[in-house]
Amino acid sequence: MTALLLASGLVALTACGSSDDSGGTEDPSARSSAPAPATSLVDPEAAAKLELLGAYQHYWDEKAVAYSKASMTGTQLETYAKGNALGLAQSDLKNLKTSGQVTEGKPRIDPQVTSLDLQKKVPLAKITDCVDVSTWKVLDAKTKSEVALPKNRRTKYVSNVTAERWGKQWVILEVKPEDRAC
Numbered sequence: 001m002t003a004l005l006l007a008s009g010l011v012a013l014t015a016c017g018s019s020d021d022s023g024g025t026e027d028p029s030a031r032s033s034a035p036a037p038a039t040s041l042v043d044p045e046a047a048a049k050l051e052l053l054g055a056y057q058h059y060w061d062e063k064a065v066a067y068s069k070a071s072m073t074g075t076q077l078e079t080y081a082k083g084n085a086l087g088l089a090q091s092d093l094k095n096l097k098t099s100g101q102v103t104e105g106k107p108r109i110d111p112q113v114t115s116l117d118l119q120k121k122v123p124l125a126k127i128t129d130c131v132d133v134s135t136w137k138v139l140d141a142k143t144k145s146e147v148a149l150p151k152n153r154r155t156k157y158v159s160n161v162t163a164e165r166w167g168k169q170w171v172i173l174e175v176k177p178e179d180r181a182c
Contacts, residue, residue, distance in 0.1 A: 049113045052125050052163060055080055055170035056111055063089055064106035070096040070141065084174040085161075102141045108132040110182075111161070118165075125170070127161040130182035158182045 059080035066075045070093055081089055096102060111129040134155040138147040158181075162174040 045116060045118065048116060048118055048123070048125075048165070052113060052116070052127070052165075052170045053111055056127060056129075056161065056163065056172060057109070059085070059172045060107065060109055064103070064136075066093060067096060067103040070102050079169070080172055082171045082173055085172040088175055100141045101147055102139050104137045104139050105135050107136045123165040125163045125165075127163065129159045129161060130156065131159050131177070132156045154179065154181060156181055 058076070062075045062077040062080055066072045066077050066089065072078065072090070072093060077089060078086060109129050109131055111127045113125060114128045115124075115126040117124045132155065138149060139145065140147060158178040160176045160178065161172060163170050163172050165171075
């Protein structure tokens with residue numbers, strides 16, 4: 001979308017220039033009164049989906065940073081997570097700290113916006129994600145050696161996410177991992 005808007009802007013700028021060396025005046029009737037192409041191409045729903053997925057990616061980025069040190073200190077996790085989503089992360093962080101563990105790397109995600117209601121007083125969205133934690137390693141915080149995890153644990157699973165737009169910011173409210181592979 002950004003590339004399309006950028007390309008439209010470049011076309012509009014190029015169209016404004018003149019290669020006519022007549023040095024004379026421009027015919028006023030040759031000017032277009034149509035709005036710039038970039039403004040007419042913005043789809044509010046598509047823009048909202050991009051913002052939502054961006055906030056969701058930030059949520060995971062901040063979560064990975066917090067888990068890597070078993071602490072939310074110095075992260076912006078609370079900016080992107082509220083309610084159940086924040087509570088689950090805090091519970092995980094407490095368990096990591098109690099166990100003397102941290103993580104390394106971060107999960108791979110493949111989120112899809114499954115519903116979006118921008119007409120509600122507080123816009124609401126649902127995401128279905130395929131979370132792959134196979135590359136997210138659990139380490140002993142002191143020795144940095146990898147912690148052995150059960151071989152039969154699910155490393156790729158479906159997660160259902162609920163988000164709301166609070167002002168101009170999407171926040172992740174609820175995360176429900178399912179016990180099924182994706």
